Amino acid sequence: MTGNKALFHNFFHTFGKAVKTADGTLCKIEGHGTVILNKQIALKNVLFVPNLACNLISVSKLSTDLHCSVIFNDRDCTLQALNSKKMIGKASLHNGLYILPTSPKIEISKSFTALGKVDTVMLWHFRLGHPSFQYLGKLFPALFINKRPNSFSCKVCSLAKHTKSSYFPSTYKPSYPFALIHSDIWGPSRVKNADNCKWFITFIDDHSRITWTYLLKDKSETASVFVQFYNMVLTQFGFKIQLFKSDNGSEFFARSLGDFFKEKGIVQISSCVGIPQQNGIAERKNRHLLEVTRSLLFTTNVPKYLWGEALLTATYLINRIPSKVLKFQTPQSIFLQHFPHFKPISSILPLKIFGCTIFIQNIAPNKSKLDPKSLKCVLVGYSSLKKGYKCYHPPSKLFFTTMDITFYEQDSYFTQAEIQGETWSDFQPQQVSPPNLHSQPSELPSCSPLPADLSPVNAPIDSPVVPVTNSPIPTLNTLPENTPTQIDSLQKNTTQTASCLHKKKKTYP
Numbered sequence: 001m002t003g004n005k006a007l008f009h010n011f012f013h014t015f016g017k018a019v020k021t022a023d024g025t026l027c028k029i030e031g032h033g034t035v036i037l038n039k040q041i042a043l044k045n046v047l048f049v050p051n052l053a054c055n056l057i058s059v060s061k062l063s064t065d066l067h068c069s070v071i072f073n074d075r076d077c078t079l080q081a082l083n084s085k086k087m088i089g090k091a092s093l094h095n096g097l098y099i100l101p102t103s104p105k106i107e108i109s110k111s112f113t114a115l116g117k118v119d120t121v122m123l124w125h126f127r128l129g130h131p132s133f134q135y136l137g138k139l140f141p142a143l144f145i146n147k148r149p150n151s152f153s154c155k156v157c158s159l160a161k162h163t164k165s166s167y168f169p170s171t172y173k174p175s176y177p178f179a180l181i182h183s184d185i186w187g188p189s190r191v192k193n194a195d196n197c198k199w200f201i202t203f204i205d206d207h208s209r210i211t212w213t214y215l216l217k218d219k220s221e222t223a224s225v226f227v228q229f230y231n232m233v234l235t236q237f238g239f240k241i242q243l244f245k246s247d248n249g250s251e252f253f254a255r256s257l258g259d260f261f262k263e264k265g266i267v268q269i270s271s272c273v274g275i276p277q278q279n280g281i282a283e284r285k286n287r288h289l290l291e292v293t294r295s296l297l298f299t300t301n302v303p304k305y306l307w308g309e310a311l312l313t314a315t316y317l318i319n320r321i322p323s324k325v326l327k328f329q330t331p332q333s334i335f336l337q338h339f340p341h342f343k344p345i346s347s348i349l350p351l352k353i354f355g356c357t358i359f360i361q362n363i364a365p366n367k368s369k370l371d372p373k374s375l376k377c378v379l380v381g382y383s384s385l386k387k388g389y390k391c392y393h394p395p396s397k398l399f400f401t402t403m404d405i406t407f408y409e410q411d412s413y414f415t416q417a418e419i420q421g422e423t424w425s426d427f428q429p430q431q432v433s434p435p436n437l438h439s440q441p442s443e444l445p446s447c448s449p450l451p452a453d454l455s456p457v458n459a460p461i462d463s464p465v466v467p468v469t470n471s472p473i474p475t476l477n478t479l480p481e482n483t484p485t486q487i488d489s490l491q492k493n494t495t496q497t498a499s500c501l502h503k504k505k506k507t508y509p
């Protein structure tokens, strides 16, 4: 029995029933459902009793439902599976009660489902990739009428973000676009992305701090990806990159890349060996990207094989969010001051929660009249090449780009059960030999994109979803449809007219 409705993974209303507590009081039962405590313990037919101040578990029901033995002693109580003999749970004795802990992911899922339905502050916190509440208050004061930013907290942020900074804050000296490009590589990720990528590389314009992120299958692709980026910049914006700054990674000193630098007259600057802090802007950007990536994945239980999509979405969001270093302008707005004729395609898309459930039109060629008219998919970002959202259909492993979508933002597509067996440490870079100077021991993999119109026409890598080159960049000006000042209209699930529907078949290991 529980008095906390947010604990339920599914819920059914009950009428006219009550339960008698230890002191003889009758308490009304309002429903029942399943509560998942951790990856091994799912409790069925748990009663929802609103007046109950704590959660109570029946030992007989526990042992019957889970087919386990329950062993009590003077310090703890262990649950042991009868078949495998493995311990599936352990409760510690505190003040006469055995307390069974739940996993942190359960808490995250709970906070998402509970808060997302009622609080516009949390809704925007999730949509924007978990910026701090103080910062959100500065950006959107209308959200905090009669509310204090420090009265909000988010468990996903606690798990996803670093608490200490190893880099000094950067100073900002405006110049002009593409005079200096900062770059860094991250990887290899322990988990391959959906398109088998394990690395990513960032290119950051020093003037606007706008970021392009590319996913890489191998870091040997560095030279070819930079050539693509250089050509995109020249063709789309008419600028030639003058300075290129990176750390001392060997991939930045490959002969092919050095020859290209010489041919184009690009001056290469690198940090000293063992001092990645000298490449601080790129290192900081990577850390920020990884923090937002983790937050996006954790919020809606998205499996790690979609980390690349989360990373590109993180880039999209960071490019569009005001930065303190830029005196609360966004990277995109500074960049577009020099290129006013560019209008990022994706900037017209209202922001939605990454990983939420969506329904798109079913265009299967062999569909009969009795087949479903729509497909249940998961939202995995914003396309920079087409006017539409990026959608993924896990059963068929197909990606789609479309605007003909019905959103269920408050429903996470993936449940806790679907990420069983994964560990948080999988998001840490794999140690390689020799040690990779780019890898931060506690960081995640990430990549970022630019505004659609600003992105290169051809994706640098054969990525199913992403137009690798650019990630859409946001600014407050590009969030109008979603801005908190118009939040009421955004709360509704919206269906938009179709513009394009694109699919690509991919298979994953």
Ligand SMILES: [Zn+2]
Residues within 6 Å of the ligand: 125, 130, 154, 155, 156, 157, 158, 295
């Ligand atoms: Zn958060």
